[in-house]
Amino acid sequence: MDNLLRLAWRNLWRNKRRTWLTVSAIAFITVLMVFLITLQLGSYDLMIDSSLRIFTGQMQVQREGYLEKPQIRTVIPEAQAVAQRLRAEPALDQVGVAVRAQAFALASSANRSFGVQVVGSEPEFEPKVSTIPHQIKTGRWLKDLHAQEAVLGSTLAQNLRINVGDELTLLGAAMDGSVAATVLPVVGIFESGMIDLDRVTVTLPLATFQEIFGLGSNAHAIVFLAPDLKQLPALYTEVERQIPPTPSLVVLNWERLIPGLKQLTQADWTTGWFMYIALIAVVTFSILNTFIMSVLERTREFGIMLALGATPLRIGSLVFTETVFLALLGLGIGVGLGLVIAGFLSVYGFTYPGLKELMGQYGLPGLIYPQLSAVSILLGPAVILAFILVAALYPALRIRKLEAVEAIHAV
Amino acid sequence: MEPNTVVCHQVTKVYRQNSVSVHALTDINLEIPKRDFACLSGPSGSGKSTLLNLIGGLDKPTSGEISVDGQRVDQMAKSELAALRLHKIGFVFQAYNLIPVLTARENVEFVMQLQGLSAGDRRDKAMQILKEVDLTGLENRRPAELSGGQQQRVAVARAIVSEPSLVLADEPTANLDSKTAQALMELLVHMNTDHNVTFIFSTHDKLVMDFSRRLIKLHDGKIVEDKRRE
Known part of the structure; x- marks a missing residue:
């Protein structure tokens, strides 16, 4: 030394x-x-x-431009078919994949009205990408894809003074610009833990949503949730490889979806x-x-x-x-x-x-x-x-x- | 006639404390030839240690010139003074001042390491010089495990191991008993004659004065007597 x-x-x-x-x-x-x-x-x-895990998922496939300007016309064509193909991929075996459609509407009860975000979900697959179906405080989760029913956030229910069994009126614009209006019974109230979500979200079965808003077989997002966030890079690569080349779909990870x-x-x-x-x-x-x-x-x-x-x-x-x-x-x-x-x-x-x-x-x-x-x-x-x-x-x-x-x- | 190892010309040192000036040395003229064995004596405050410090480049004169081996010490920068001390001047202090965490051999090697000698050379030279100062077998002891006399021998070995032309010893026997002091002085005489090293001591000790070939007496910062003994 x-x-x-x-x-x-x-x-x-x-x-x-x-x-x-x-x-x-x-x-x-x-x-x-x-x-x-x-x-x-x-x-x-x-x-x-x-x-x-509450709602956004770790990754989404959307039509290019939808994130920046979420218009009802900016859709993924045949979204369920695309999602079905992705679910069949062995590499995505452990990954939750669910299709969503989204629109803004006016929700009214007997006495009150509020602007809400209406989400069309696949009742079978949504529980694999979101905790909301597991957080029903009153009532139940959506029964099937075509059921004429709605589930909404607890704060919104409180604001509308509405409860399970009551009717909810939705009034919005359909994809073709026509009026989209419906009255649905409330079957469940969820409490996600995110107050913003609980205040503005109304969830319908996807097929019901597509019918009300004239979406056909289109939707706005395919949501992905892997068991571990560390799997995201591999998942990203795989999904990017699998999505159809046209129309221009983009794969967005959570950092782009929720930069905040x-x-x-x-x-x-x-x-x-x-x-x-x-x-x-x-x-x-x-x-x-x-x-x-x-x-x-x-x-x-x-x-x-x-x-x-x-x-x-x-x-x-x-x-x-x-x-x-x-x-x-x-x-x-x-x-x-x-x-x-x-x-x-x-x-x-x-x-x-x-x-x-x-x-x-x-x-x-x-x-x-x-x-x-x-x-x-x-x-x-x-x-x-x-x-x-x-x-x-x-x-x-x-x-x-x-x-x-x-x-x-x-x- | 031997050339001079040390030359002091009109050296004055004034210490200033606040507004008070203390003349530690006044107009000192001194020549110390090579191989001299000179002793600075005088009462406390006479300027012995100050003169040693100035010659050793540890301090700067207020005025005058000091040369060691022909090099002007008073004009040197700090780094040049450090190099001069490292290569040409050895110091022996009153309180031994060995590095407590190093062994006797490592203390002797310290200066050689500063000089950049290889580990092998350092070790050989240290062992040789420790043998000369009669410390064979004690090389691996730390200062605390050595007696005062043994520590001072290590200090002497450290001072001369790099073969300086000048050794400055400030009261080297002050902490030693008379028998040990006698042995130390005999050792220094031996070093002086065998290694051609010039020695300058500052001392109160009569024993040191008796061993010296030249006695320089200082009083109030001035040389009052400079006597060579045969």
Whole structure:
């Protein structure tokens, strides 16, 4: 081992208790960072997955332009036939595939009217791409494709003062521009967990919708939901390969369908880092204090080194190397422990009081699984290391100002 | 006549603290020829250590010229002074001042490492010099495991291992008992004659003065006596 490294390593252990305390502080903040970051990223996975499972699905096939301008005429021709072919693909065996048609209409009860989004769903396949059919609080889910009935969100039902068994009047524009109007009995009220959805959504069987809005065999979206969000890239490629070349259909993943969801996680990630940086800064200042003490108490020794011909740069390098050793030791222990904790929780899941109950109401899992990846594990420790190294520059640079004569006579 | 290792010409050092000026040295003129074994003596505050520090390039004179081996120390930058000390000047301090976490051999190797010698060369030279200062068998002991005399021998070995032309020793026997001090001085005389190293001491110790071939007495920052002994 080079003498500088050997000297730096041995200097660390001059004051074992202080070194271990400093290493412990670094290890503690590292464990905390590994735990918090993996958990935070895991919670995003849970949040995204849960949100997508409620209604949007992880991916949709639409007619090009429909996302930007959702007009009733912008349809997928023979959508059910396309969906049926996709369901028959072995590669999509585990994937939920359902066709939807959508339109805006005025929904009225005896006394009140509200603008709503009417969704035509396949009663058989919708439960595989959405949690709504499982979240019927009163009544039941749609019976079959041609049933003349409606299911609506709980907030909308409340606003319309309507209940199961009552009639709902829908008034809108059909595909050909004619008036689309119908009166349907309400057979179920759902509570999805997303208040916006519960306030504006009326669901009808797809064939009923197509009949009311003059859609024929067309629809607006084919929705996909894989068991795991990680399968999405492969699913995307497969569906893109399978969809008919004409008319121009597009495959849209969730990031395009709900850009706000991605932005929400990014905003939370940024806010989280303000807290992390503050935490790391506090720990770094306490570690810096130790570094400075360690340098000050060796002023005389550094003076002797200067007298022997060592340059301030060399002595500064020695002090910096000591810090690197200290940091690596603390980070190594911290990453190891953090990995064990995050690894355990990534298998068994993490929850806190109330989460399971809250999520369970909407048929969603109440366990957060920390996300284990190189980034989630090493990002926090890398930032800690950067802070410590920057802090270590201060005592190392102080040595540049050291005068040999004064240093030798320092107490 | 040997060439001069050290030349001081009209050297003055004034320390300023707030508005008070203290003349540590005033108009010092001194020539130390090669292989000299000279001793700076005088009461505390007479300027012995200040003069050693100036010659060693650890401090700068307020005015005057100082040369070591023909190089103007007073005009050198910090980095040049560090190089001069590394290659031409060895130091022996009163309190040994070894690096506590290094063994005797590693302490001796420290200067050679700064000089960039290979590990093998460093080890061979360190072992050789430790043998000369009679520390064979103690090479792997750390300073805390050595007596005061042994530590000072390591310090001497460290000072001369890189074959400097000048060794400056500031009160080298101050912390040693008389027997150990005697042995140390005999060792330094041996180094002086066998290695052709010039020695300058600062001391209060009569023993050191007795061993010296030249006695320079300082008082209030001035040389009051410069006597060569045969």
